[in-house]
Amino acid sequence: MNRQQEFVLRTIEERDVRFVRLWFTDVVGSLKSVALAPAEVEGAFEEGLGFDGSAIEGLARIFESDMLAQPDPSTFQILPWRGNGKSEQTSRMFCDVLTPDGEPSAADPRNVLKRTLAKAADMGFTCYTHPEIEFYLLKSDKPGPDGIPVPVDQAGYFDHVPGGVAQDFRRTAVTMLEDVGISVEFSHHEGGPGQNEIDLRYADALQTADNIMTFRTVIREVAIQQGTYATFMPKPFSEHPGSGMHTHFSLFEGDSNAFHEPGAEYQLSRTARQFMAGILKHAPEFTAVTNQFVNSYKRLWGGGEAPSYLSWGHNNRSALMRVPLYKPGKGQAARLEYRGIDSAANPYLAYAVLLGAGLKGIEEGYELPDAAVEDISALSSAERRILGHDPLPSSLHDAIRQMEESELMPEILGEQVFENFLRNKRAEWQEYRLQVTPYEINRYLGVL
């Protein structure tokens, strides 16, 4: 029993915690939860908690379903939306999934990210990420009479809505996030009606991924408390912008920011350029991970600010990767923003593939193409081809194909997650293809 575990046990005792939820994630990023009585926590630390992994998407094969969930005491947190004030609290811890022999399971997404971070550490880097998460606030989880979801307001980017539901919502949500130890940097109304954005403060990549999982839960809980519904669906409205999860990445070597080099173009170090080159080169292979649903491609190709071509730029809002502006003298703030991810991605896998691709760029010393200075969506496709701005996959099917061809993805994800993930995605595409959509009915039924 180490100190952190002792700390957890003591807190459970002192704060009158009645339930301890163990959280882990399946391969598509859905949160899974098991509740434990406090008395069982000690055993879970020591031996892990056995569960049937075959029921969890992509975790185990049917014939070897026994798995262990081992709580990570450093992620212990009281859940403020449960319990009644000071007593009868509920808490949660994230778990690592282990095989029955106690080895980290190769199929656990959290372990995939841990492995990638360990690789970064071997190269001398610590990875920090900083996500900007967009989501829609709706009146309910059911669509309206016209089959279209109903947003809570009709405001736009940065709009201040007096007496607005969204504003109340953001205030409560931010308070609750701070209560579970997640620092919020920024929150505002986004472009679409009922669309909001909350930016989390930067933290190391594993913690950020844990935070995103918690974030989604908190946002949903607060929405339910207020009689609304929050969705992270990548593109709920055809005519309004989708919900992205732009993420800023930075690598540190000891205390210094490895992306910063005073005097270089955009103050970008060689490492930063190679990292960016790695991501751009491998983006088509990992898009199935960062944009994992059929609906994700409606966002990517639905116009607006969504970036759909391989490109980078300095403050170019149409580029897939952006070098954000920061104040002079703040070299530590140097970072790169990837704008392709959407809010429904599995954060563990998405960050693992992005970091893995970036590290690959550093390892192999990739050359970065020239920056894009124009609005890429305004170029003709011939122009784009000449400038080397290849498109991202245009559908889930396309993305699966490109991922299957990849050598880097199985290396980053591990052969087992790679296989499980693709199997899951192929099944999704297969199911989607069987659907006759309202669009088809509206368009064809009357005329054919």
Added chain:
Amino acid sequence: MSSLTRTLISRGFSDLETSERFLGFSELADIDQGTLLDALSVADNPDLALQSLVRLLSAVPEARTKLTMADPEGGEPISNESLFRLLGASEALAEFLMRHPEHLDVVDGVPSIEPMAADAAGLRASVLRAVGADTAAEMPTAAMTGITARLALRSRYRRHLCELAVRDLGAASPQSVMPLVGAELADLAAAALEGALAVARAEVGEAQGSDKVAAVRFAVLGMGKCGARELNYISDVDVMYVVESVVDPATGASVLDEGEVVKVGSAMATALSRAIYAPEREPGLWEVDANLRPEGKDGQLVRTLDSYLAYYQRWAQSWEFQALLKARTIAGDQSLGESFEAAVAPLIWASSEREGFVESVQAMRRRVTANIRDSEADRQIKLGKGGLRDVEFTVQLLQLVHGKNDPSLRIRSTTAAIDALTKAGYIGRTDAALLRNHYTYLRVLEHRIQLVQMRRTHMMPTAPEQLRALARSLEGPLSLKRPSADSLLADWARVKRSVSSLHEQIFYRPILATAAHLSAEDAALTSDAARARLAALGYRDAAGATRHIEALTAGVSRRAALQRQLLPVLLGWLADGVDPDAGLLAFRRVSDALGTSHWYLGMLRDHQAAAERLCYLLSSSRLVSDLLEVSPEATAWLGNSKELVPVSFESQWTEIQSKLSRHREGSEAIRLIRLLRQREILRIGIADSCSLLAQDEVSAALSDTDRAAVLGALMVAEEEIYAGSEPLTQVLVVAMGRQGGREIGYGSDADVLFVHQPVADLPESQNEAATQQAKAIVQRLTALLTAPLRPAIQAERVLSVDADLRPEGRNGPLVRSLEAYREYYARWSSTWEAQALLRALPMAGSDAVAEGFVAMADPIRYPQSLSEDGLREIKRIKARMESERLPRGADPARHVKLGRGGLSDVEWLVQLLQLKHAHTYAELRTTQTLPALHAAQALGLVDAADAEILESAWRLAGRIRNANVMWTGTPSDLLPTARRDLEAVARLCGYEQGSAAVFEENYLSLTRRARAVFERLFYG
């Protein structure tokens, strides 16, 4: 030979020419040469002593007065032995005296032959005084800074070092004073650090204000050998720094905030190490190494106590706790340092309850036993087999295993820990005495080598004169022996051998002592302690293991006595395998079966490699240990590599023939044939798991064995059926599938086709009778090979004969005449039958029929062209197989035969190429997969990169199939999922210990790529 030369030799000089020259120098003009040579002869290296003396006298003429001293008993002045010994032992210290003649008084007086160590407080006070600090002050501050301070500090340190060397060199028994010398060196280093800290206070005080410095409590913790008080003459001194603000007694608040304390503390630490070793006229002492601190080189140089604790509680790794074992306050704020020690102590011992302790113990054990591959390894005193590191690891390992329950073992120094382990009964007295002796012997060697140049070296010198001097230095001044270089090397080799065997002895022998009553000399562990040790080694059922040990060692038989001797070593070897428990049980069975045969005991005792192999086999392979249990006499092969060479088909056949001639009766004969096959499989299995055979050789040898058995069975069957009358027909057995490709594994069936050819001139009317006869022979042959025998052959792996690949499958006649085959193929044959024929290889029967068969088969299997329909048919069969043949629920990625990128993918692809191109290219006409693949690559039908992927996947899948049988004893085509099975299979496939995950990942990735190649080239 001049008389001077003779005198020089008798006085122990080696470099006669140089020494004669030095004797002629003017500095020695008025000294009586005879007296001088007598005086020099006390030095370990008289040549060096003479040269240093001349240099000393030329630099410091007044040193002359030191050559002699007053006789304490009032007689004539006597020679100053201390001076000559020092000059002959250390060139570096002689040079120090030339630089600082004011310290020449260190050689005054006669050192004791049983010297005491200098008092630590005295050393501290002396160094502090040298830099002008108040020795009584709570925070002594030097009165000088910079170069002056460094000079004062360093020369005072070296003066004390000279004093210590003089005492050390004068001791009658260098080995017995070694612990004292090590302790004093550590105290002296501590004193130097205290002095340096005083200088640092002065220097940082000048820069940042003395009030700030006065507000910082600063403690230096010694780590490693300095912490353990067993330092070398010269070595890095490992330290960590703890800082804390002084508390204002009036307010009870800290004077400085944490940031400030760390800032001032860091400046002090930097100044401190500068005072010790920044380059200067008087050279630096040694490197002050703070890299054991949290986060190593990247971490803060100093931390507060809370910051250390926060780190150790949250982040620290196992090795960091092991390093803390040795931490001790050596300078600065004593009470702060002690709070640190007290705070980390519980953490250290709790660390042994952490997860992965057994793994880390095993890793440590591997490090002890692993040979350091290094061109200089055999000159290494510290690393290398039987070096100091071995002793230290052995001791630390025992401390870790038992220390969590027994606080009396929580001791820093190696020698004291050996004593404590002995006292508490964890090591036998004899072993402990030996271990202690070896340790001090090796340490004295190291000390004497380092003393000469004050260089950090752990290498045995090579020059004979240096070796001779070293040999003398080990003896002490009272010894009259003049040991030679050879005797030194021989002694050293003996110690090294003894150290490496002592490890096993000390670790395992006491386990035995609890089980069997050994002599009182041996330590007897409590049964709990014995179990703790077994568990630390990886025995899962420690209680069961104890029982086996009991059984193996009980009694007065010669076997029990021998096993009591050998088990300590065997237990370690068994623990190297994946399943030590099963290994120990199997060993007990083998031993029970063979215990009285004298060769077996002899082999165990005298043939280490064989015994090691045996242990490895028993704990790694169920197949081999099952077979060894029923035929224990095969253990004898282990001692003789010639016995592990597979027996050729011809020799097996000769043996079978000779058996057949003696045993006419069918059941008797077939019994011998099947036993012979079992024996050869065991031989191949042993050779394979000892890595004596390549993968291809294993398959070929297994195929030979099967072939000999089938041929033998055919002979017996024919004999029976012909029953003395003229045969009507002759039977040929054709191997198919992997058997035809000679690519089988341990569990493989024999896929065959039966062909017969009626004898020439047989009347038409007899044709039916001939067919019946052939059928009878074939049925008899199958029965002979597979039917249970009475009494049964234990652990037999029956060769099942499978003729399902014949035309029309199970519905077709079991055997056809050559003519019937020809007709069949001409009329009906489908492409897949042509494909099956690609692997057809005559195995047993008449040569003439075999030729006829091949002539018939070639045009079919190497068709002029493959029709579109045929091509499509093959592809469809393969596609259907993939969806249907895979066992239910099996993960295709892990099925080595039918799964993606597995054996069947590669083989079908190769066969497709053969069907398409073998008619044109004769190189492709082979029944074997790899030669065909290589030929296809050479012809440009497959490109080199693809061929390489296919070959590696095919080979690995085949190895896994074999390893599965080896490990579990039963065939399986699945890559195991349980970690232990995976580990075992990985090791049998040639992977390093502990790389199960890597192995799994490699297989999955290799076959994924092979599948991609297959899909591209096969389905197109």
